[in-house]
Amino acid sequence: xxxxxxFLAVIVGSVLFHIFTPWYWTDIASNWGSMDDTITxxxxxGGGVFVAVCLFMVYCVFRFSYKEGRxxxxxxxxxxxxxxxxxxxxxxxxxxxxxxxxxxxxxxxxPKNAIDVDVMAWQWGWQYRLPGEDGKLGSTKVExxxxxxxxxxxxxxxxxxxxxxxxxxxxxxxxxxxxxILLRSVDVLHNWYVPQFRAKMDAVPGTITYYWFEPNKVGExxxxxxxxxxxxxxxxxxxxxxxxxxxxxxxxxxQETFSxxxxxxxxxxxxxxxxxxxxxxx
Amino acid sequence: MSEDFNDSKxxxxxxSETISGGGATPTPDIDYVRPAELPDxxxxxxxxxxxxxxxxxxxxxxxxxxxxxATFTGIIGLILSWLMRLQLGFPGAAGFMTAEHxxxxxxxxxxxxxxxxxxxxxxxxxxNYLIPLMTGxxxxxxxxxxxxxxxxxxxxxxxxxxxxxxxxxPTGSGWTLYPPQAILEGTPGSGMGIIxxxxxxxxxxxxxxxxxxxxLITVLQARTxxxxxxxxxxxxxxxxxxxxxxxxxxxxxxxxxxxMTLDKVLETSFFMPTILKAGEVLEYGGGTPILFQHLFxxxxxxxxxxxxxxxxxxxxxxxxVHSRKNIFGYRMMVWxxxxxxxxxxxxxxxxxxxSGMHPWFGFFFATTTLIIAVPTAMKVYNWVLTLWxxxxxxxxxxxxxxxxxxxxxxxxxxxxxxxxxxxxVPLSDTYFVVAHFHMVMGIAPLMVIMGAVYHWFPxxxxxxxxxxxxxxxxxxxxxxxxxIYFPMHYLGFIxxxxxxxxxxxxxxxxSAVGMNQFISTAAFIVGAAQFILIxxxxxxxxxxxxxxxxxxQANSLEWLTPTVPPEHxxxxxxxxxxxxxxxxxxxxxxxxxxxxxTTPPSEVVETKVEKT
Numbered sequence: 049x050x051x052x053x054x055f056l057a058v059i060v061g062s063v064l065f066h067i068f069t070p071w072y073w074t075d076i077a078s079n080w081g082s083m084d085d086t087i088t089x090x091x092x093x094g095g096g097v098f099v100a101v102c103l104f105m106v107y108c109v110f111r112f113s114y115k116e117g118r119x120x121x122x123x124x125x126x127x128x129x130x131x132x133x134x135x136x137x138x139x140x141x142x143x144x145x146x147x148x149x150x151x152x153x154x155x156x157x158x159p160k161n162a163i164d165v166d167v168m169a170w171q172w173g174w175q176y177r178l179p180g181e182d183g184k185l186g187s188t189k190v191e192x193x194x195x196x197x198x199x200x201x202x203x204x205x206x207x208x209x210x211x212x213x214x215x216x217x218x219x220x221x222x223x224x225x226x227x228x229i230l231l232r233s234v235d236v237l238h239n240w241y242v243p244q245f246r247a248k249m250d251a252v253p254g255t256i257t258y259y260w261f262e263p264n265k266v267g268e269x270x271x272x273x274x275x276x277x278x279x280x281x282x283x284x285x286x287x288x289x290x291x292x293x294x295x296x297x298x299x300x301x302x303q304e305t306f307s308x309x310x311x312x313x314x315x316x317x318x319x320x321x322x323x324x325x326x327x328x329x330x
Numbered sequence: 331m332s333e334d335f336n337d338s339k340x341x342x343x344x345x346s347e348t349i350s351g352g353g354a355t356p357t358p359d360i361d362y363v364r365p366a367e368l369p370d371x372x373x374x375x376x377x378x379x380x381x382x383x384x385x386x387x388x389x390x391x392x393x394x395x396x397x398x399x400a401t402f403t404g405i406i407g408l409i410l411s412w413l414m415r416l417q418l419g420f421p422g423a424a425g426f427m428t429a430e431h432x433x434x435x436x437x438x439x440x441x442x443x444x445x446x447x448x449x450x451x452x453x454x455x456x457x458n459y460l461i462p463l464m465t466g467x468x469x470x471x472x473x474x475x476x477x478x479x480x481x482x483x484x485x486x487x488x489x490x491x492x493x494x495x496x497x498x499x500p501t502g503s504g505w506t507l508y509p510p511q512a513i514l515e516g517t518p519g520s521g522m523g524i525i526x527x528x529x530x531x532x533x534x535x536x537x538x539x540x541x542x543x544x545x546l547i548t549v550l551q552a553r554t555x556x557x558x559x560x561x562x563x564x565x566x567x568x569x570x571x572x573x574x575x576x577x578x579x580x581x582x583x584x585x586x587x588x589x590m591t592l593d594k595v596l597e598t599s600f601f602m603p604t605i606l607k608a609g610e611v612l613e614y615g616g617g618t619p620i621l622f623q624h625l626f627x628x629x630x631x632x633x634x635x636x637x638x639x640x641x642x643x644x645x646x647x648x649x650x651v652h653s654r655k656n657i658f659g660y661r662m663m664v665w666x667x668x669x670x671x672x673x674x675x676x677x678x679x680x681x682x683x684x685s686g687m688h689p690w691f692g693f694f695f696a697t698t699t700l701i702i703a704v705p706t707a708m709k710v711y712n713w714v715l716t717l718w719x720x721x722x723x724x725x726x727x728x729x730x731x732x733x734x735x736x737x738x739x740x741x742x743x744x745x746x747x748x749x750x751x752x753x754x755v756p757l758s759d760t761y762f763v764v765a766h767f768h769m770v771m772g773i774a775p776l777m778v779i780m781g782a783v784y785h786w787f788p789x790x791x792x793x794x795x796x797x798x799x800x801x802x803x804x805x806x807x808x809x810x811x812x813x814i815y816f817p818m819h820y821l822g823f824i825x826x827x828x829x830x831x832x833x834x835x836x837x838x839x840x841s842a843v844g845m846n847q848f849i850s851t852a853a854f855i856v857g858a859a860q861f862i863l864i865x866x867x868x869x870x871x872x873x874x875x876x877x878x879x880x881x882x883q884a885n886s887l888e889w890l891t892p893t894v895p896p897e898h899x900x901x902x903x904x905x906x907x908x909x910x911x912x913x914x915x916x917x918x919x920x921x922x923x924x925x926x927x928t929t930p931p932s933e934v935v936e937t938k939v940e941k942t
Contacts (some may be wrong), residue, residue, distance in 0.1 A: 051724050055732060058809070062740075062816060071820040071845065074838045086752050094743035097707075101714060101739050105732060108717035112653075113724050119923060120655035120916035121719035124940050129715075130659055130708070137707045141746070145700045148750035149693055155752065156689035170606070171516045190604045191611055231686075234606040236511035237619060239684065239759060243825025243838065246756040250686045253510060254603025254618055257686035270836050274759040274827050276504045278516035279429050282830040 052109040059102045066095070077244040077265035077290065079226075082151045084246070090144055097140070155247070158260040162226035165219070166211075168199060169231070169238035169251045172280035174217045174271065175199070180210025180305055190234055190253075196313050200234075201306055212303045217271070217286035222296040226262040239275035242288055250275045263290040361930040363556040363907050371468045371552070373899055385481070387473035388898045389544075392480050393459030394790065396450055399480075403487055404447035408857050410439040419850025421832055429831040430518040433502030436829060437519075438494075440505025441527070444633065445534060446487055448775055452640040453538070453576065454483060456782060457545050457569045459790070463888035464566050466554025466906045468899045470544040479544070482537025486530045493519065493526035501527045504829060506630070509601040509622050510614075513594040516607075525594060528587040535580045535587075545573045554887075556908030560664065561927070563886045563912045564657065567664050568643020571671040572636045578675065579632035586625040593617070623685055627678035634771055635674040639667055641778040642709055645734050647912075648781050649713055651884045652728040653720030654923050656913035658712045666705040666712075673702045683754045692751040699749035703742070710739055721916065721923070726800030727882075730781030733808040734774055741770025744819060759829075762822020769815045780807070783863070788881050789888060792895050793874030795866050803862040810856035814849050821845065883924045886912040890926055914939060 076084060112120075164185050166177035177199050179185050186201045186208015193200035198215055201208040221227055231240055231251035241248040249259040271286035291299065304312075376382040386392060413435050417427050458476070462469050470476045493500040502518030503511055511517045512524050519527075549562075549570045562570075589600040593614075601622040602614035650657040657663060679687060679695040713735055722728060744766040747753045757763065780803070787795050824838050833839045880889040892902040906928045914925040919937040931939075 051729065051732070054805070054809075055736065058736065058812060065817065069817075069820050071817075071842060072823050074825055080756075083752055083756055086750065087747065087756075090747050090750065090753055094746055098739050098743050101710060102736055105714050105717060105735055108714065108720070109722065109724070109732065112717065112720050113722045114654075115721065118721050119918075120653060120721040122656065122916050122918055122938075122940070123658075123719075124656050124913070125659050125661065126715075130662055133711050134704065134708060137704050141700045141703050144746060144750055145697060148696055148752040151752040152689075152692050152696070155755065156692070171511075190606050193606055194609070236514060236516070236605075237508055241759070241825075241827065243756075248755060248758070249684050252619055252686040253605055255620075255686060272825075272827050272836075276433075276508070276511070276829040278511045278514070279433060279502070279518055280516070281433075282429065282832050282834075285834070285836075 051113075052106050055102070055106050055109065059099060059106065063095075063099065066091075074243050075265070076246065077242075077263060077267065077269065078246060079262040079264060080155075080246040082147075082154070086147050086151055089147060093140055093144055155259065158228045158258070159226045159262075162228040162260050163222070164228050164230055165221075166199070166230050166232070167219075167240050167251065169233045169240065169273075169277075169284075171235050171278050172273070172284040174219075174240065174284075174286045176214040176219045178212040178214070178300065178303075179207075180212055182207060182210060185230070186211050186306070188232070193234060196309075199306075209305070209307045211306045212300060213306060213309060214303060218289070219271075219286070220289045220291050220296055220299045221263050223266050223290050223292055224262065224264055226260055228258055228260045231257045231259075236277045237275045238273050238277050238284070240286075241272050241274035242269045243272070244269050248274050263288075266290050266292060360935075361909065361932050363909065366555050366905075368551070370905065371471070373469055374473065375898055385477055387469070387477045389458045389462050389470045389473065389476060390790075390896065390898075390900075392476055393455050393457070395480050396454030396458060396483065397456075399484060399487060400447050400451040400455055403442050403490075404451070405860075406491070407439050407442035407447055408860065410435040410442070412854060412857055414439065415850040415853040417831065419847045430499070430502060432831045433504070433829070434500050434518050434523075437502050437505055437507075438490075438500050442490070443772065444505065444637070445531070446490065448637045448771075449538075449576075449633070450483060451779060452637060452775070453545065453569060453573060454480065454541055456565070456640060456644065457573070458541070459786070460565055460888060461545055461548055461569060462552070463891070463896060463900055464563050464886055465549060465552065466557050466887050466901070466908060467548055467552035468901060468905070471547045471552050472540075472544050475540045476544045479537045479541035482533055482540065486533035486537060489526055489530040489533060493523050493530075496522035496526065498523055506623075506626060507590065508626075509590060509593065509619050510603075510605060513590065513602075514605070514607065525591060528591040528594075531587045532584055532591075535584045538576065538580060542573045542577050545569060546577070554905045554908060557887075557927075560661070561908060561911045563643070564646040564660070564663055564667070565640070565643040565886075567667050568639040568641070568646075571667050572639040575632040575639070575671050575674060576636050579629045579636065581629075582625045583629035583633075586622055586629070589625075590622065620682075620685060620687055623682050623687075624679070627681045628675075630681065631678040632671075632674045634767075635670060637771060637775050639671060641734075641775045642667060644782050645713065645731055645778050646709075646716075647886065648727055648778075648785055649716050649731050650913055650915065651785075651882050652723045652725065652731070653717050654723070654915045655716055655720035656915055658715040658718075659708075660911065660913060662708055663712055666709050669705045670702060670709075673698060673705070677702055677749075680749050680751075680754070683751050684758050696749060696751035700746065703746055703749070706742060710735070710742070725784075726795070726797055726804060727781050727785045729801065729804045729808075730777045730784065733804065734777035734781065737769055737777060737808075737812065738774040740816070741766060741774055745770060756825075757822055759827055760822035761826050761828055762819050764828050765815045765818035765822060768818075773811045773815060776811075777808070780804070780863070783867075785882070786888075787867070787870070788877030788894075790895055791871055791874070792877050793870050794877050794881065795870045795874060799862055799866040803859060803866065806859035806862070807856055810852050810859065814852045814856065817845055818849060880926075883922070884912075885910075885914055885924050885926045887927055890928055910939065 184207040186205040188200040233251040233253045238251040245261045247259050247261045249257050269288045273284035498521045500519045501523035592598040599614045599617035602617040604615045605612045676698045680699045908927045909930045916923045917937045
């Protein structure tokens, strides 16, 4: 008898744990509430099946445990029952799949007004690039990356000149404005993941991947690398601030653009040359 | 050879003539079974200790060898998991634990458990021991190749373990070995470690192919008279289908290991794009890391079913025997195994929804993945429907079966979460995934292995295992493992990423400190409880209750050998002849609640058998 009771306790315990768990979603801070809804739906359907199957099993344990002399039923097949079970399962599965596919369709189609954000990853850190006034990011090449051109922007590309460069792992985003995260990596796989935004995608060297979301809660969030990238993986963090429109504007105006960087470097080169010339004259 | 064939054909013709010519009103012989088409197998019988127990060609000994070596590597995997849990629950408690070590332990634990423990144990261990016995063959069809298969596995394990002792240590690239990091500095063991891992996998696949061909051809060609495919126990169906999968899936692993070795040693660029490392552009260019992921998961997903299908088969047999009831919907169960096996080749990229592959793949692979849930659910229904109106013996074997149902249903449902592409986005790469695959692919198959050990130990050793120790072993393992992995899903909901050596102090992660300590403590206890089984086996070998013949009153052939434990050649002078499926339990009209497969219809004419 105790066998049935222990299994019953496991099932009841699982349900209670789910109801009273202090560990659940972090408060969502993006438009992907539909992902949470899909999960909740899956919980209801899947959880229902789990409880039903296990309770039936427990019932069998109570009702049909061994008795000397009793004979089990002999019924190799029950076509009708099997048919009912197959079709109801198919129906349940379809009911879960349909919303999943619909939301996925939203996930891979980026809204037109999304701001591009170039997220560049390496072992082990992040830096970001935002489009300038033209709203376009300049194209890049791994081979171009060096101290003078930390993002590897192709110099001939006119779109790159006014790009805003953020050589830090702190990114600011505008509240209630969709962003298209364009991911690239210069070495190994990474994944730019903020649990509160729900969305994620791997950064793959050699290609550019993307996803989008719309932050909708002003605040500070932690970025985690979600694809194993070597021994420093666990330390590959960053921060995101979601800001109101005005705060965002103030912030972005303070940031350096690619042409600023080039000008600064020319200045340094010039002063170095001047210094060398002076030294020579002395 | 051709003469033999002609002979047997004449015999067949004659016998049917005798039947029809027997009297004025011809009465068909109800015990008639088609004669054998091939002569009896000639076996090499070892005489010395070496040929009997070391380089042995008896599939049963090879099965035990596989079992012991896989268990040995499994214990190493278990110890590695303890070390990982120590770090996760109590960071810094083990002074020597660096991030490098942690990642090496994670990697080796994963690879050992999936390939060198579970796969080797189910197919090499149970496959070798049970296929010839259950199909009524004398041995595997190629005993010598079968022996070589085990020793290749032995060498593969040796190479794998050798990587612990090379400079830089074993690879720490995660069990999926994703390039580029697997072969670049910045990942522990990116030198000799990863090369040895690839070599070991190549050896494993080569050795496994030798064994696999044996299992397939034995099932197809060496079944005894009357053992039609649809009279085979589901254990054999599971192992057979899993082997077909393995034969098709392992080549993908082989080439990916080979290409990765070339990328490492010869600096080819199969998986390597242009890479910037410490300000320098490396010598690579033009390859793509996603190709590796496709190859790896083309192997990796069928691999899940290579482990699961034998488990499905075995659990069906255990539940049926110990419920004293035929397996419900046998034909459905066979077809479900075959369909799951076939579908498992069309779902691999559900491991890659957020890998950066073309996003449209998401639609296709989510659909195929959820379709596979249907035959899987049918199997679950049929297991519980087998219990229904049965006469359930609540012995240790049955407890493991019940534990399997709970953990498998739980892990299967979370699989539907992860297979459904949208739901996967927030959950992938978090502890939800870790919890899911440990529940469905770690604990559930382990429940089957344990049930199978308690079930077949009396056959292998001739003595029973202690029921009392067995029950302690079960309850600690089941309750402990469930309390490790059930709450772990919720860490994934918080967003705790997997493969983190340390969590630091993110506010939503620190809330999980207590749970991590609890999980680690449970892991130590569950791991330690496995030594109860080892103790039970050692003691029972000496003083266990003698099992006698067929202690569980089972129907299938392995219990019907002339000697227990069965000798080399299995069947003495005469091969068994099969007259029915292995699930005639509690047949109305029968004197006992079981009718072994060898019982001819004429001996049980008064029964109402529906299926033969």
